[in-house]
Amino acid sequence: MPKIVECIPNFSEGRDAGRVEELAKVAKSVPGVTLLDYSSDASHNRSVFTLVGDPDGIAEVAFQLCKKASEIIDMTKQTGEHPRMGATDVVPFVPIREVTVEECVEISKKVAKRVWEELAIPSFLYEYSAAVPGRQNLAAVRKGQFEGMPEKLLLDEWAPDFGERKIHPTAGITAIGARPPLIAYNINLDTSDLEIANAIAKAIRGSSGGFKYCKAIGIMLEGRNIAQVSMNMVNCEGTPLYRVFEAVKFEAKRWGVNILGSELIGLAHSKALIDCAEYYLQIEDFDYDTQVLENHLI
């Protein structure tokens, strides 16, 4: 089976369709790499690309995208609701098939080195690639944003992992790293009481004592007048979808609230879903790699 790595670079441009198309053209230009999806958000002024390819191809396309973004995005003029620190803001590499997290860490370092040497853009290694404690968390790395970075980089603990202690004048600085597959998963409750969704979110998320790899908040779906537990499942091997689903169900019972349904946003890896079938159908001795026909076709 071939090695497949996913890369989901985020760019600080979500309003100028012409620039986004320039990035898309680069995203499609590397053999062995497929652009699965790209979408832009105007209020965030941000675009997210989803690519898959072999390790060499994905490293090449990630570099070429950083290069193009540095040519067409000027962070000194960029505004938007989403926190950001660079033209290419963050470049995560995700192991999909026959690839370890360690190999993705190597890819991230290779790309970060080249981005500094050839483009003079410094970078922080984050998540699994973090070499310094406190850099696993992207939010902590990005704190201060583009405008605050010149000052932040001079602090003892915030030297970039690659590059000097000053940002690229227009492209800023980029976070690059390996992370597990992430799934955006929401559960809709049969209540219009946001406080119940918030209480359930607090019960299940890792940061407040729940499941380690689950991030969760309560939000209102105004159109349907129902509350939702909105989650980022950052590692479905460690915290499977069925486990949070069952936990939300039993927590909701506390208030006599039922689950109306759930939503899977964007792409999910088949294993995260098939793991749930395996759980609910109580399948004994199931082997995902060999027993799923499609895994032989990739």
Add this chain to the structure above:
Amino acid sequence: MPKIVECIPNFSEGRDAGRVEELAKVAKSVPGVTLLDYSSDASHNRSVFTLVGDPDGIAEVAFQLCKKASEIIDMTKQTGEHPRMGATDVVPFVPIREVTVEECVEISKKVAKRVWEELAIPSFLYEYSAAVPGRQNLAAVRKGQFEGMPEKLLLDEWAPDFGERKIHPTAGITAIGARPPLIAYNINLDTSDLEIANAIAKAIRGSSGGFKYCKAIGIMLEGRNIAQVSMNMVNCEGTPLYRVFEAVKFEAKRWGVNILGSELIGLAHSKALIDCAEYYLQIEDFDYDTQVLENHLI
């Protein structure tokens, strides 16, 4: 996305490893076709091959396998526990991706025509390919087996769909047809009472009033001293796995019996499993084709 057809030819040879390897060599010889699996059963004296490929490739490999089997298997000397009527006993074509059942029916007819014209082996079209009522069912088509076929073919209603009213002297006659993906799925019960498994099997199988696309019998797992509901799910779009699982669960309750677990034998299509995740997680508006990452990699 490329068109992918699965073919699972069954050959009346499961004892002579040399002959099976000759078939395997042919199975690997056609570009665009992958041999996923092959296994032999000595008491059945039968081998089952699982291949996937594009429509043209799969038609070619199916023909070449029929040719090789006719050269190395002599049905006048073949014995075994499994019912059979030809050296190549049955050739099912299954739509996997971007292919309709109708296209598989066309492939089956093309192969059946060529097998007659070039190998002088007659065939019955069965399952979805059946042109004559009563030939959907493979067991009915095969009734009488190799030894009874010369007489059967002379009956008004049993002229072959391709070929004359007489079998090939050593290769017999073959059933060729399109069918939906089939999954072998068993549910283990927390009882050693075979009668309970038989009663549940009767309740859920289509032939006795249960689910249309479920075939089921009760069997004993002697090693574990438990009874099992052993099923062939012949169309998981029509009768999904979760539905028989839940039905077996509520039927078993009638006797105070619980489900210990289940078994998936061989390969399953990811959709059949992900449909179960979609059901149990109550996912709203899920799109299997676009939201499963691996579907973009095939």
